[in-house]
Amino acid sequence: MVRRFVPQGVRYALVAFVAGVLAAVRSPFAAAAGLLVSGFVLQFYRDPERRVAPTGAVSPADGRVSVIREAGDRLRVGVYMSATDVHVNRAPLGGTVREVTRRPGAYKPAFSKDSDENEQVELVFEDHSVVLIAGWFARRIHPSVAVGDTVQRGERIGHISFGSRADVVLPPEVTRDDLTVEEGDRVYAGQTALAYTETDRHEAVEPSS
Structure with missing residues (x-):
């Protein structure tokens, strides 16, 4: 199943990912930090499907x-x-x-x-x-x-x-x-x-x- 994310969150995660890739030239630690931030942003902006309650x-x-x-x-x-x-x-x-x-x-x-x-x-x-x-x-x-x-x-x-x-x-x-x-x-x-x-x-x- 393809996981759904808020589009804006995908853009933020992409920025962090690119920053991490560029930082890899100078420091592997900075690259790892960028990847971690990218993953956290995606996790935060997840948008799962829901079975909506029929009443109430x-x-x-x-x-x-x-x-x-x-x-x-x-x-x-x-x-x-x-x-x-x-x-x-x-x-x-x-x-x-x-x-x-x-x-x-x-x-x-x-x-x-x-x-x-x-x-x-x-x-x-x-x-x-x-x-x-x-x-x-x-x-x-x-x-x-x-x-x-x-x-x-x-x-x-x-x-x-x-x-x-x-x-x-x-x-x-x-x-x-x-x-x-x-x-x-x-x-x-x-x-x-x-x-x-x-x-x-x-x-x-x-x-x-």
Whole structure:
């Protein structure tokens, strides 16, 4: 099976590889360092296929649940991505992108409470939103959708370079009783359901035809 990578990551890895080859003229250690960096970059930018959960609001990222709190009249669930996690972000629910807003900010550790003040990009859909938050080392947020685009549950919507956080602000009808995760739980983008929505409940009680 051919392994998939984010295209931008392949370019970064190629730069490190070429630098390592050129450095080999002067030092084998520098060449080895270049190859190691190239391999690390590819590993970081891996983009595996996922079997998307058929129901529920799925996790927008791989990592651990670091935030569960009220945001106004909504529930907000945040997932912290370490440097070893897959950093491709996926849509928690299907819908059409209404707004894409980038907000400049600080670069504090993404696992801290202060990371709410970090640089972030918010993708607003009809009844929910996804907030991609940069960390202290992750200073590049790359959304891959634009206003007017329609996505399906679990579809790729962007990626963030290195350690960072991805939050989902759930639809207004979702309560804490609908959550399927707790802080500290390990989750996977597209695969792990964070909560079940009103639509999911209706589908569960409909008689099969």
